[in-house]
Amino acid sequence: MEPDLHGRTQRLEMADQSLREWDATVLDVSEDGIVLDRSAFYPGGGGQPPDHGVLLWGGVQTRVVGVRKGDDLRLVPYEDDPLPGVGTAVRGAVEDARRTALMRTHSALHLLSGVVFRETGALVTGGNMEPLEARMDFNLPEVPPGFKEHVAELCAQEVAADRAIEVAMMSRDEAFRIPDIVRTATNLVPPEVEVVRIVDIVGLDTQADAGTHVASTKQIGGIDVVKVENKGKGFRRLRIRLPD
Ligand SMILES: [Zn+2]
Secondary structure, three states: OOOOEEOOEEEHHHOOOOOOEEEEEEEEEEOOEEEEOEEOOOOOEOOEOOOOEEEEEOOEEEEEEEEEEOOOEEEEEOOOOOOOOOOOEEEEEEOHHHHHHHHHHHHHHHHHHHHHHHHHOOEEEEEEEEOOEEEEEEEOOOOOOOHHHHHHHHHHHHHHOOOEEEEEEEEHHHHOOOHHHHHHHOOOOOOOOOEEEEEEEOOOEEEEOOOOOOOEHHHHOOOEEEEEEEOOOOEEEEEEEOOO
């Protein structure tokens, strides 16, 4: 299976996270949504919600407010917006403000998981994000005094260090020779996946990940560690917020 193919749709954002506008053709339309041959709408996954945006065609627009993932990627249109017929040439556009905020937020979570792992060895057990707000769960039995402030300071240092955030495709065998990947992804990447997308905050954190990220840690723009919650039995939840 091609890693950037979902059903009949080529996922353009896998290779180019900066892409915001592109040309496409409608392959299918139903009440479940619109299938394009090419799409840069992030469909959701790994805690990152789907993109919003618009399809422009024939002098009208179809607003896109979500994506349904099945055999195909189906773009969910807004209420009673007009729908393009099969074969229509459309111009797709991802809403930039929301996507860019989500890229910063997603990269912030990877930075946070890298910092917390380096400091404590704690593994991530879950996470979720909205634009500029996120939480990440860790298996962390002991929280030393001043932990929140210490993590905040380390996050600030890593943002200021402006580490490159690189995306690469590699074979499953190649990817699983990276120790960090084994730590985070052994149980998450299904056996039928032969090509793995790797997101590397160079020198800090390497993960198998399909999400969209900014190009360097400085572009995250800052990380406010809002709260460390004790959810019991070694389960700690860290909440972060990013500046506008
Ligand atoms: Zn991720």
